[in-house]
Amino acid sequence: MLNGLGVSSEATQRTLAAGDPLGTHRVLDPPGALPQPAARLDADASRSFETEIVVEVQTLNIDAASFRQMEEASFGSPDGVARLVLETVARRGKQHNPVTGSGGMLLGVVRRVGSLAEHRGVAVGDRVATLASLSLTPLSLRRIVAVRPASAQLDVEGTAIVFASAPLARMPTDMPERLALALLDVAGAAPQVARLAGPGDTVAVLGAGGKSGLLCAAEARRRVGPGGRVIGVETSAEFAADLRALGLCDHVAVADARDPIAVRDAVLPLSGGAGADLTLSCVNVPGVELSAIVATRDRGKAYFFAMSTSFTAAALGAEGIGKDVDLYIGNGYAHGHADHTLALVRERPALAALMASRYG
Structure with missing residues (x-):
């Protein structure tokens, strides 16, 4: 049976189960949007899609403009920055600063690789940095452990979802991880x-x-x-x-x-x-x-x-x-x-x- 787009309903169901490589299956609001401009994403990692890589998050490297804005809004308080990040992630399912429109990137350990994301060349246990913006990365946070204003980094406990189309890199072993994370944040x-x-x-x-x-x-x-x-x-x-x-x-x-x-x-x-x-x-x-x-x-x-x-x-x-x-x-x-x-x-x-x- 064909749907209104001339695609079989069976094929549609298979696509939904696998997940869209661009991540549209994680968009909650508005329907049909891509993840970056979307207002809200589904960051529930218990829902498995084969085009996704699930990462246990250890550090968020916040975009410099975003971190500066949150610092100013919090009168320089690291606790205030942490609160704003937690609020944003809880509300939007991603770290997408509503003022600057920017995000950052993250460091973590791969927890799951979907069968349709194996071509990305990472495996469970690899330490990776996501090179796609946090403004399009589904993210859930359990807590923020520390805020480091000098590097605009936050140590956290959480889970992120990386789409099959989103760039990421294994962490280098010949330099401090915090330095490598800072460099990869502006690698473009x-x-x-x-x-x-x-x-x-x-x-x-x-x-x-x-x-x-x-x-x-x-x-x-x-x-x-x-x-x-x-x-x-x-x-x-x-x-x-x-x-x-x-x-x-x-x-x-x-x-x-x-x-x-x-x-x-x-x-x-x-x-x-x-x-x-x-x-x-x-x-x-x-x-x-x-x-x-x-x-x-x-x-x-x-x-x-x-x-x-x-x-x-x-x-x-x-x-x-x-x-x-x-x-x-x-x-x-x-x-x-x-x-x-x-x-x-x-x-x-x-x-x-x-x-x-x-x-x-």
Whole structure:
């Protein structure tokens, strides 16, 4: 018998039992949505689907913009952040911040691999990091054990469900797990820079002293070569000093990325007055869209990695000041991005040591 779509009811039942590789079978509200934009997911791991991998969760690595927002809403209280996470997960069946719209990723141990997810190459007992956002990952939490603001990580007890289409990676064994988790959280940044930057380019990195900013600056240094230039813009004087010590940037400017005039005045003199060929925005606060745009030369490229970005503000801001630049939306995924990022940090012991001191 065929249903209204011309598909046999038997085939439909088999699909429902197996689960949709994209995870639509876990969407509770609204019906027919994909998991990321959905308002609520079913995180009941006792219901088994063959396209799923079930993970016993040990650590949540919260997206930087999301963690900062929750800290501000909780007046800097770690207990307040924990409460907000528990409330969000209980209400939505996932860690999908209702203010920032972002999530993060997690570390855990594989508990079950469905028969239609065996091609993912992980087995029961493997320690893995999910490379798909928590904003689309069904999650249930029994309790939060600890909150670590410096790394935006929470140690937890819980269960997550990874869909057959969602990227994940085995944890490396040659570096601290907390460091590896922090790196994998922003693993999409460096491969995107590798695609956009070329020999001889001038690259400006806003928020260059932060987690994704350091990786972007390191990749830019590798790509532009001796004839190129890397300009780091950092609000924090401490992070700016770390940048100078690493030697990733030809110039480091201390400026508030929320002040487009200050950023423009810092970058333009260091780029021959034209602006950067490529500007990377890695700042985890809103209101920095125009700063990236005014720092970029005519027909240059501005790449927005942070989830705090308003792409409406970027598009309309560029239009309003008559700036003809190509605007790129940050994508947390690129083919081979986990291996790419881990290799980049392994190549630079000083960078690995700095990031371990902060996030490990």
